[in-house]
Amino acid sequence: MPKRLEIRSAWGEVTLDFTDAVITHDSLDIDLDMRAGALKLVTRPGVVVDTDSLVTHYSQIKARRSGATDAPVVLRVRVTGEIEFGQVVVRAPRRGSAGERPGAEAAQPTCTRGRRRRSGSASRRTSRVTGATSPWPNRKKRSRLAKGPPSVHSK
Numbered sequence: 802m803p804k805r806l807e808i809r810s811a812w813g814e815v816t817l818d819f820t821d822a823v824i825t826h827d828s829l830d831i832d833l834d835m836r837a838g839a840l841k842l843v844t845r846p847g848v849v850v851d852t853d854s855l856v857t858h859y860s861q862i863k864a865r866r867s868g869a870t871d872a873p874v875v876l877r878v879r880v881t882g883e884i885e886f887g888q889v890v891v892r893a894p895r896r897g898s899a900g901e902r903p904g905a906e907a908a909q910p911t912c913t914r915g916r917r918r919r920s921g922s923a924s925r926r927t928s929r930v931t932g933a934t935s936p937w938p939n940r941k942k943r944s945r946l947a948k949g950p951p952s953v954h955s956k
Contacts, residue, residue, distance in 0.1 A: 802826065808882075811836040818843040820894050824876050833882035833889075840884070842891045846872035850891045854881040864891040 804826050808815055815835075820843055833840060833855065842850055852862050880889065 802829065804828070805830045805832065807832045807834075808840065809834045810838045810840075812838060814839045814841065816841040816843065818894075819848050819876065819878075820845045822876075827875070828877045828879065831878060831880045831882075833880055833884060835882075835884045835887050837886040838884075839887055840880075840889045842878065842889070843894055844878075844891060845894070847875040848878065849874050849876070850878045850880065852880045852889055852891070854879065855889065856883045858883070858885040860884045860887045860889070862889045862891075864889075865893065 802822055802825055806817075806829065808831060815838070817831075817840075844850060850864060852864065855862070
């Protein structure tokens with residue numbers, strides 16, 4: 802792992818996963834210049850992320866604390882620079898991910914083309930061209946002009 806990273810991104814998402822990283826230094830400096838994107842840092846116990854020096858413009862920082870706070874600090878990540886119209890997310894790995902359980906294999910992605918079943922009574926609209934689903938139910942939208950011009954009555 803290097804001592805310093807420079808990340809320059811516009812309209813993109815950058816994910817850095819430290820769960821299985823071979824840590825050779827005690828600190829990592831990330832110089833960030835991001836526009837309309839997201840920086841996601843997946844950490845493990847012992848990795849501390851400092852975002853106090855990051856300048857934000859219409860952006861948000863979501864830093865979740867891990868449950869194991871008694872772990873010794875093995876890596877300090879300091880994020881500096883600037884982010885506009887984006888977000889920085891610091892989180893632990895998802896439960897059930899392959900990196901968390903030894904010997905576990907990653908789940909194969911499932912095909913979600915066409916109609917997808919959901920719990921509850923909400924229906925989904927499915928595109929016949931791309932197979933993408935929309936969370937809004939099928940409803941016919943009528944404009945005011947489709948109903949005809951407004952009627953005018955005079956007496």
